[in-house]
Amino acid sequence: MNKPTSAAAGAHDDTPAPPKKRLRAAPLSLAAWKQFVDVAKPYWLEDQKKKAWFLLLLLIALMLVETKLAVMLNDQAGEMTSALAGKDGDRFWNSVRQCLVILAFAIPVYAFYYYMRDLFANQWRQWLTGRFLDGYLKGRKYYELGSDAEIDNPDQRISEDVNTFTGKSIHFLLIFLGSIMQLVAFSAVLWSISHVLVGVLAVYALLGTVIALYVFGTPLIHLNFWQLRREADFRFSLMRLRENAESIAFYRGEAQERAHIDNKLDKVIHNFSRLIKKQRSLNFFQRTFSQLTLVLPFVILAEGVLSGELEVGRAIQAAGAFTAVLTAVGIIVDNFESLSRFVAGIGRLQALANLMLPEAGAKRGSEDQHPRIEKRPAQHLALEAVTLHPPQSERVLIKELTLAVKPGDALLITGDSGCGKSSLLRAIAGLWHKGSGVIHHPPLEEFFFLPQQPYLQSGTLRSQLIYPSAESSLSDDELLDILSQVHLPHLAERVGGLDAVQDWEKLLSVGEQQRLAFGRVLVHEPSIVILDEATSALDCRNEASLYARLRENGATLISIAHRPAVLRHHTHVLRLTGEGKWEIHEASGYRFDESDVTADNGPAPTTPSLKVVVAG
Numbered sequence: 001m002n003k004p005t006s007a008a009a010g011a012h013d014d015t016p017a018p019p020k021k022r023l024r025a026a027p028l029s030l031a032a033w034k035q036f037v038d039v040a041k042p043y044w045l046e047d048q049k050k051k052a053w054f055l056l057l058l059l060i061a062l063m064l065v066e067t068k069l070a071v072m073l074n075d076q077a078g079e080m081t082s083a084l085a086g087k088d089g090d091r092f093w094n095s096v097r098q099c100l101v102i103l104a105f106a107i108p109v110y111a112f113y114y115y116m117r118d119l120f121a122n123q124w125r126q127w128l129t130g131r132f133l134d135g136y137l138k139g140r141k142y143y144e145l146g147s148d149a150e151i152d153n154p155d156q157r158i159s160e161d162v163n164t165f166t167g168k169s170i171h172f173l174l175i176f177l178g179s180i181m182q183l184v185a186f187s188a189v190l191w192s193i194s195h196v197l198v199g200v201l202a203v204y205a206l207l208g209t210v211i212a213l214y215v216f217g218t219p220l221i222h223l224n225f226w227q228l229r230r231e232a233d234f235r236f237s238l239m240r241l242r243e244n245a246e247s248i249a250f251y252r253g254e255a256q257e258r259a260h261i262d263n264k265l266d267k268v269i270h271n272f273s274r275l276i277k278k279q280r281s282l283n284f285f286q287r288t289f290s291q292l293t294l295v296l297p298f299v300i301l302a303e304g305v306l307s308g309e310l311e312v313g314r315a316i317q318a319a320g321a322f323t324a325v326l327t328a329v330g331i332i333v334d335n336f337e338s339l340s341r342f343v344a345g346i347g348r349l350q351a352l353a354n355l356m357l358p359e360a361g362a363k364r365g366s367e368d369q370h371p372r373i374e375k376r377p378a379q380h381l382a383l384e385a386v387t388l389h390p391p392q393s394e395r396v397l398i399k400e401l402t403l404a405v406k407p408g409d410a411l412l413i414t415g416d417s418g419c420g421k422s423s424l425l426r427a428i429a430g431l432w433h434k435g436s437g438v439i440h441h442p443p444l445e446e447f448f449f450l451p452q453q454p455y456l457q458s459g460t461l462r463s464q465l466i467y468p469s470a471e472s473s474l475s476d477d478e479l480l481d482i483l484s485q486v487h488l489p490h491l492a493e494r495v496g497g498l499d500a501v502q503d504w505e506k507l508l509s510v511g512e513q514q515r516l517a518f519g520r521v522l523v524h525e526p527s528i529v530i531l532d533e534a535t536s537a538l539d540c541r542n543e544a545s546l547y548a549r550l551r552e553n554g555a556t557l558i559s560i561a562h563r564p565a566v567l568r569h570h571t572h573v574l575r576l577t578g579e580g581k582w583e584i585h586e587a588s589g590y591r592f593d594e595s596d597v598t599a600d601n602g603p604a605p606t607t608p609s610l611k612v613v614v615a616g
């Protein structure tokens with residue numbers, strides 16, 4: 001057999017590594033219980049509380065009826081056995097009739113109980129997922145979490161972990177309640193037949209639970225915790241393959257992709273094989289624990305039956321009750337495997353809740369204490385001594401930048417690749433905030449941001465054009481006119497009209513996508529447009545006319561572009577010279593240097609109202 005290479009072994013090694021802060025799954029303990037309460041409490045104590053408690057009470061009522069019917073059936077099983085042993089036909093048939101009547105009630109109660117249980121779980125899931133989605137989308141947490149290494153796969157947590165949480169919470173709550181009822185109901189039967197049986201059973205169940213908790217608890221929860229993460233990583237690697245299918249196909253990168261996916265799969269399989277080994281031991285223990293109960297009650301009761309003190313039927317009834325009570329008290333042992341998976345998922349969900357949900361804000365307050373760039377409302381955009389760092393890094397991208405952009409100004413940002421041009425736009429848009437200084441800004445609704453790669457939703461052509469609004473007051477003719485203005489006059493006709501639904505990212509070239517995104521600006525008519533190489537895929541003629549169209553509207557521009565020809569549409573140039581340094585020039589006298597690509601800059605505009613601050 002081949003030995004694993006050291007690289008493969010290394011890849012596996014991180015699975016069981018001692019988990020870092022927040023990556024830890026709480027063992028089956030008070031900490032796990034606290035995590036559970038943190039996530040579950042809002043549903044039970046806030047606006048859904050009436051519905052939640054009503055459904056729970058209904059389920060408890062159904063369970064009570066079910067337990068009562070189960071006790072009656074167990075009694076009849078004993079009765080039938082005794083009737084047969086005593087060769088008493090009337091007693092036997094009477095018992096059969098009673099059994100059938102009980103079953104006629106028990107079956108619908110059983111079916112309705114499970115339906116209500118699943119309905120309840122589904123409603124809770126809908127509510128909790130909605131809450132997580134609120135937290136995820138508000139405050140742009142989906143963006144921030146992308147760079148948070150500790151919260152892996154938030155999408156999996158929201159889609160799957162929430163589902164498991166609500167489903168399993170109700171499942172376990174009900175089986176615990178059911179166990180208590182079963183315990184009370186059958187203990188009475190058992191106590192009336194044999195006190196010794198009750199004593200033996202109590203000791204047996206207690207021992208079994210303690211062994212399960214201490215021997216299997218922590219390792220199983222830990223392994224399940226990692227299994228969830230590994231599975232999500234594996235799925236994500238497949239998703240990335242699908243999302244980037246065309247680029248990968250052009251590169252012929254299948255071998256690399258396969259190696260990457262194999263690496264993720266290896267981790268899934270390696271962790272799972274450790275998990276099933278642990279489960280094998282648990283199964284061995286569980287089987288021994290439950291199978292012994294086949295013999296145990298009979299051994300204890302045999303003497304009573306043999307001496308004639310106890311009817312055979314009573315012994316059968318006692319054995320049934322013994323098994324029922326043991327199932328009730330052995331609930332943790334029996335469900336240990338799924339309980340450990342459930343607890344592992346709670347940890348993942350609570351970590352996410354801590355970062356996203358409003359009531360958890362206080363808890364995370366202490367973690368989010370890096371110095372921030374202050375944002376202040378103002379009429380015009382202005383930066384005051386802004387120093388900017390990337391998130392989770394101390395590197396200085398921009399140092400003490402001060403400038404003011406007046407209405408009608410057009411600022412071109414230039415500089416070497418990687419010097420921080422897009423980062424500055426991120427800071428203005430409020431996506432990045434690590435640093436110091438103040439950004440004075442008009443309401444964010446007045447801004448429109450055009451990235452290099454436009455985002456196109458799945459939906460109609462109309463919805464692409466009016467994005468991010470969901471509705472627009474513009475008529476079809478006005479929308480078609482906008483398409484013409486961005487040099488896509490035949491697009492609607494070509495794709496089947498404004499209401500045609502297509503996979504736009506595949507159907508349109510990048511240049512067409514960029515022009516469509518320009519159309520969005522004309523639909524919304526914002527007063528400040530921020531362009532991050534938004535015309536990189538366009539030819540010079542298209543680029544020039546789109547810039548001219550924006551300037552005609554009187555929009556204030558802040559743009560990053562590498563082509564010298566765009567300079568003529570700007571009033572000022574901010575040049576980032578590296579290591580946080582910067583210079584501001586009036587566009588009229590500015591010449592692109594080597595890194596900006598030297599060329600004829602064309603005539604300069606005549607509205608230099610931007611406050612010039614020489615350098616930083």
Ligand SMILES: Nc1ncnc2c1ncn2[C@@H]1O[C@H](COP(=O)(O)OP(=O)(O)OP(=O)(O)O)[C@@H](O)[C@H]1O
Binds near residue numbers: 390393415420
């Ligand atoms: N999330 C991040 N965390 C840490 N560093 C980052 C992050 N995103 C970008 N950076 C780094 O910040 C630097 C500036 O990136 P930015 O995208 O602003 O460059 P740029 O000037 O726009 O480059 P280009 O012209 O190539 O687009 C780069 O060195 C980049 O590696």
